[in-house]
Amino acid sequence: MINLTVNGEAHRWDGDPSLPLLWYLRDESGLTGTKYGCGQALCGACTVHVGGQAVRACITAMQDVADQNVVTIEGLHPTGDHPVQKAWRELQVPQCGFCQTGQIMQAAMLLQDNPKPTDEQIREQMAGNICRCGCYTRIEAAIRLAATGV
Amino acid sequence: MTYMFSKRSVAHGIQNVSRRHVLKGAVATGSLVLAAPLARGAHAAAAPTYATGAGDMPHGVVVDPRVFVSIAPDGTVSIVAHRAEMGTGVRTSLPMIVADELEADWARVHVAQAEGNEAKYGNQDTDGSRSTRHYLVPMRQIGAAARTMLEEAAAQKWNVKIEEVKAANHEVVHGASGRRLGYGDLAADAAKLPVPQIKTLRLKDESEFRYIGKGVPFVDLRDITTGRAIYGADVRLPLMKYAVLVRPPVVGGKLVSFDAKDALAVPGVEQVIEAQGWPWPSKFQPLGGVAVIARNTGAAIKGRDALKVVWDDGPNAKYDSDAYRAELEASVRKPGLAVRNEGDVDAALKSADKVVVGEYYIPHLAHVSMEPPAAVADVTDSKAEIWAPLQSPGGTQEDIAKTLGLPLDAVTVHMTLLGGGFGRKSKCDYAIEAALLSRKLKAPVRVQWTREDNIRHDFYHTVSTERIEAGVDKSGKVIAWRHRSAAPSFMSSFQPNVKNESAIELGMGFVDLPFAIPNIRCENPEAAAHTRIGWFRAVSNVPHAFAVQTMVAEIAHALNRDPKDMLLELIGPDRIVDVGKSTKDWWNYGEPFESYPVDAGRLRRVTELAAEKGEWGRKLPAGHGLGIAAHRSFVSYIATVVEVAVDDKGNIAIPRVDTAVDCGTYVNPERIRSQMEGAAIMGISLAKHGEITFKNGRAQQSNFDDFPVARIDEAPAVINVHIAPGQNRPPGGIGEPGVPPFAPAFCNAIFAATGKRIRRLPIGSQLA
Ligand code: FES
Ligand code: FES
Numbered sequence: 040m041i042n043l044t045v046n047g048e049a050h051r052w053d054g055d056p057s058l059p060l061l062w063y064l065r066d067e068s069g070l071t072g073t074k075y076g077c078g079q080a081l082c083g084a085c086t087v088h089v090g091g092q093a094v095r096a097c098i099t100a101m102q103d104v105a106d107q108n109v110v111t112i113e114g115l116h117p118t119g120d121h122p123v124q125k126a127w128r129e130l131q132v133p134q135c136g137f138c139q140t141g142q143i144m145q146a147a148m149l150l151q152d153n154p155k156p157t158d159e160q161i162r163e164q165m166a167g168n169i170c171r172c173g174c175y176t177r178i179e180a181a182i183r184l185a186a187t188g189v
Numbered sequence: 190m191t192y193m194f195s196k197r198s199v200a201h202g203i204q205n206v207s208r209r210h211v212l213k214g215a216v217a218t219g220s221l222v223l224a225a226p227l228a229r230g231a232h233a234a235a236a237p238t239y240a241t242g243a244g245d246m247p248h249g250v251v252v253d254p255r256v257f258v259s260i261a262p263d264g265t266v267s268i269v270a271h272r273a274e275m276g277t278g279v280r281t282s283l284p285m286i287v288a289d290e291l292e293a294d295w296a297r298v299h300v301a302q303a304e305g306n307e308a309k310y311g312n313q314d315t316d317g318s319r320s321t322r323h324y325l326v327p328m329r330q331i332g333a334a335a336r337t338m339l340e341e342a343a344a345q346k347w348n349v350k351i352e353e354v355k356a357a358n359h360e361v362v363h364g365a366s367g368r369r370l371g372y373g374d375l376a377a378d379a380a381k382l383p384v385p386q387i388k389t390l391r392l393k394d395e396s397e398f399r400y401i402g403k404g405v406p407f408v409d410l411r412d413i414t415t416g417r418a419i420y421g422a423d424v425r426l427p428l429m430k431y432a433v434l435v436r437p438p439v440v441g442g443k444l445v446s447f448d449a450k451d452a453l454a455v456p457g458v459e460q461v462i463e464a465q466g467w468p469w470p471s472k473f474q475p476l477g478g479v480a481v482i483a484r485n486t487g488a489a490i491k492g493r494d495a496l497k498v499v500w501d502d503g504p505n506a507k508y509d510s511d512a513y514r515a516e517l518e519a520s521v522r523k524p525g526l527a528v529r530n531e532g533d534v535d536a537a538l539k540s541a542d543k544v545v546v547g548e549y550y551i552p553h554l555a556h557v558s559m560e561p562p563a564a565v566a567d568v569t570d571s572k573a574e575i576w577a578p579l580q581s582p583g584g585t586q587e588d589i590a591k592t593l594g595l596p597l598d599a600v601t602v603h604m605t606l607l608g609g610g611f612g613r614k615s616k617c618d619y620a621i622e623a624a625l626l627s628r629k630l631k632a633p634v635r636v637q638w639t640r641e642d643n644i645r646h647d648f649y650h651t652v653s654t655e656r657i658e659a660g661v662d663k664s665g666k667v668i669a670w671r672h673r674s675a676a677p678s679f680m681s682s683f684q685p686n687v688k689n690e691s692a693i694e695l696g697m698g699f700v701d702l703p704f705a706i707p708n709i710r711c712e713n714p715e716a717a718a719h720t721r722i723g724w725f726r727a728v729s730n731v732p733h734a735f736a737v738q739t740m741v742a743e744i745a746h747a748l749n750r751d752p753k754d755m756l757l758e759l760i761g762p763d764r765i766v767d768v769g770k771s772t773k774d775w776w777n778y779g780e781p782f783e784s785y786p787v788d789a790g791r792l793r794r795v796t797e798l799a800a801e802k803g804e805w806g807r808k809l810p811a812g813h814g815l816g817i818a819a820h821r822s823f824v825s826y827i828a829t830v831v832e833v834a835v836d837d838k839g840n841i842a843i844p845r846v847d848t849a850v851d852c853g854t855y856v857n858p859e860r861i862r863s864q865m866e867g868a869a870i871m872g873i874s875l876a877k878h879g880e881i882t883f884k885n886g887r888a889q890q891s892n893f894d895d896f897p898v899a900r901i902d903e904a905p906a907v908i909n910v911h912i913a914p915g916q917n918r919p920p921g922g923i924g925e926p927g928v929p930p931f932a933p934a935f936c937n938a939i940f941a942a943t944g945k946r947i948r949r950l951p952i953g954s955q956l957a
Contacts, residue, residue: 054456054457054484054488055455055456055457055487055488055491057491058457058485058487058488059487061487062485062486062487062488063485063487065422065423065485065486066425066431066484066485066486066487067485069425070416071416071419071422071423071425072415072416072417073416074420074559074560074608075422075486075561075637076559076560076561076640077640077892077893078490078639078640078892079640079892079893079894081892081893081894082559082640082893084559111416112415112416113415113416113417119411119414119415124414124415127410127414128406128410128411128414131406131407131410131859131863133276133409133410133413133414134276134277134278134609134863134864134867135274135275135276135558135559135560135606135607135608135609135610136276136409136413136418136606136608137420137558137559137560137608137609138559138608139413139414140413140414140416143414161901162901162902162904163902165901165902166900166901166902167900168900168901169559169893169898169900170559170870170901171557171558171559171609171611171871171898172276172559172609172867172870173866173867173868173869173870173871173899173904174863174866174867175870175899175900175901175904176866176904176905176906176907176908177863177866178901179901179904
């Protein structure tokens with residue numbers, strides 16, 4: 040039996056302890072804001088926060104999040120108005136939107152660790168998150184905007 | 190020969206002239222706009238009077254406010270979006286057009302997503318960059334008709350003439366008395382009125398537009414940024430089962446046997462069953478294989494990894510992309526089927542002072558939208574319900590009905606958002622897979638394609654070799670142009686033994702070359718397909734524009750000319766290029782030539798705009814270079830100037846991109862910008878990285894490690910998009926035409942920076 044907290048709520052899992060957290064969130068818990076893009080930690084679509092770090096849920100086993108605090112896009116901000124989310128809307132960053140919850144979770148953690156990142160640091164920290172639609176210049180601008188206040 | 194209007198009408202074999210004419214007569218009024226609107230006082234406006242190919246698409250256009258608009262008593266206006274949202278903003282832009290003519294306040298508009306149902310909504314194929322082009326006028330007419338009905342209802346209520354009242358900002362006002370009624374108060378009465386004749390409608394004057402040409406924030410923005418937006422795999426039904434399939438690794442192969450013992454031992458796996466497949470080619474029918482059914486997707490994937498399967502690889506077992514490349518090269522060095530012929534190319538090449546020759550190779554590509562295909566189906570003996578990200582929801586309804594043997598109206602296709610499409614999701618094999626499994630299991634099923642499935646079993650972008658020979662006379666004028674293009678056609682996914690490119694593919698930047706050269710010949714040597722070919726964003730424009738626009742720079746270099754000046758000289762004097770006179774069965778993106786001619790003047794102006802805004806010719810630091818390319822596709826004109834900086838290890842940075850767009854009338858400029866930004870990134874991906882190779886019939890790549898796409902650290906520092914004024918012209922496409930000019934402009938810039946000419950994509954390690 041694995042106990043964990045997701046977005047402030049107690050969860051328990053008594054299935055396969057090696058199940059990737061991604062599928063627990065999406066299929067077992069209905070938290071579908073976290074996306075599947077590659078399953079191999081190559082694209083960042085599944086990015087969530089675990090214990091104050093951005094992690095790829097697709098390669099994180101349930102047994103590794105026992106007793107941990109998991110935050111998904113649904114729990115990032117109670118009304119969806121985290122500065123990163125607001126900046127994303129201000130600049131109309133998304134196209135299809137599929138990668139964007141992962142991008143936002145990655146960007147939120149980046150700013151938590153480094154509230155005034157340089158452009159170089161933004162590119163470095165966001166390089167694990169693919170956007171096939173190609174919203175990169177706006178992602179960069181939105182992170183700068185979030186850092187300076189929306 | 191009658192020929193193809195839409196990619197799907199090809200699929201459906203709709204090549205029947207009488208059927209076209211029936212369609213045209215019955216429902217195409219939306220596209221055949223009427224030149225004589227009823228003049229009504231000072232507000233009479235000339236309706237746009239251009240024809241489009243919308244009526245020739247399967248099921249044509251439906252112009253009916255009762256289908257698209259409803260108004261609640263509280264005044265909320267619901268407008269139906271009947272096309273697929275995959276990131277272009279169409280789900281916002283089309284309803285916004287209706288709202289504008291309706292004089293609705295956007296803050297009180299709700300967008301309702303249509304299901305797949307073309308009998309009701311008209312054509313829904315969201316590809317070919319057609320949505321705004323085909324629906325600007327019909328959506329305006331729908332809004333104007335609804336507005337007129339509201340005005341009529343108010344006039345009757347007040348017992349005044351309709352000319353005395355005017356709808357504005359969600360209410361109807363009687364000017365003389367100052368009386369006013371909100372749309373919510375009028376809706377019930379308006380709904381009882383007959384829909385006015387299209388030809389009597391007063392369309393707004395451009396100066397009255399509230400939203401058209403200006404734009405509004407797109408409707409899904411909040412849901413996307415909060416994780417509430419629903420894509421195909423986000424649909425959950427009670428008692429739903431989760432399925433992952435293993436499919437034949439070679440197209441045309443089939444299942445021999447499988448051993449499910451280890452798979453069934455995986456915790457959470459419930460069943461392992463054979464999945465029905467069709468022989469190749471079979472349009473969009475599934476490949477078949479084995480399905481692992483589990484309590485969640487993770488368990489299904491793990492179960493699949495444990496499966497042991499034996500395949501018969503079939504006729505494509507030897508497909509090898511290196512060997513095939515050699516075949517294509519040999520083909521373009523020999524004459525092929527002449528598909529455009531002007532003057533005498535052979536004689537002109539013989540007489541030329543100099544012949545510049547370029548051979549270009551553009552490999553297979555996979556679409557890799559961030560959302561891999563996924564679909565949910567709930568099928569019983571008498572009906573089917575599907576939820577999926579689909580570019581062709583109407584076609585999917587038809588294909589599922591046919592596959593299951595159900596009447597069309599027993600199949601409901603719900604359209605989720607698409608996490609990217611790029612042409613892959615025009616093919617509904619994944620939805621058919623889900624439907625078949627649901628029927629077999631008598632339970633709702635979600636089929637999830639893994640990224641590996643997505644890359645190994647795509648309908649790939651074609652692979653092509655392009656050879657151009659350009660003859661130059663003593664005075665430095667280009668007098669001859671022979672272009673040979675050899676590439677397997679996407680028609681090979683619909684029928685066997687296809688050897689030549691279809692009219693659609695030939696029409697994409699090949700036979701429609703807009704250059705002022707007296708002797709032109711385009712030839713298409715044969716090329717047979719050995720895998721599933723489909724259409725990929727911008728389709729054959731990608732290889733054709735790469736070859737043509739690289740060749741222009743090669744000629745410039747050979748003649749010691751500026752590449753931009755060379756390009757402008759080849760585009761030549763402002764004129765309409767009559768491609769049809771030297772090309773049999775020329776396909777003009779399905780559009781009538783009169784509305785959408787090949788206009789050399791527009792291509793010139795957009796080239797000049799990109800050059801001016803991109804400060805062509807400016808002084809650059811060492812290691813930097815500028816490249817330019819211009820291309821007409823999807824009846825829009827795009828030119829791009831790219832600046833690169835290449836270091837001594839061959840790393841490429843992109844300080845700046847300037848893209849100029851002439852798409853005629855534009856509706857939502859902010860989403861045009863985002864499409865052009867995205868096109869640049871997709872251009873970077875395919876120029877630097879994109880390549881699917883085959884060995885023993887199998888695609889060699891499987892995920893983003895071996896099929897990389899551009900990441901943020903490769904993105905341009907700045908992408909400037911310059912939209913040319915064009916509100917007096919018919920609208921052109923936007924989703925695709927930004928892609929073709931990018932790769933050649935980028936590679937021309939690399940040449941300017943390094944002297945290294947890229948003739949084979951991807952660049953990969955060619956600069957290292
Ligand atoms: S799905 Fe986890 S990184 Fe791609
Ligand atoms: S917005 Fe479509 S993948 Fe990023």
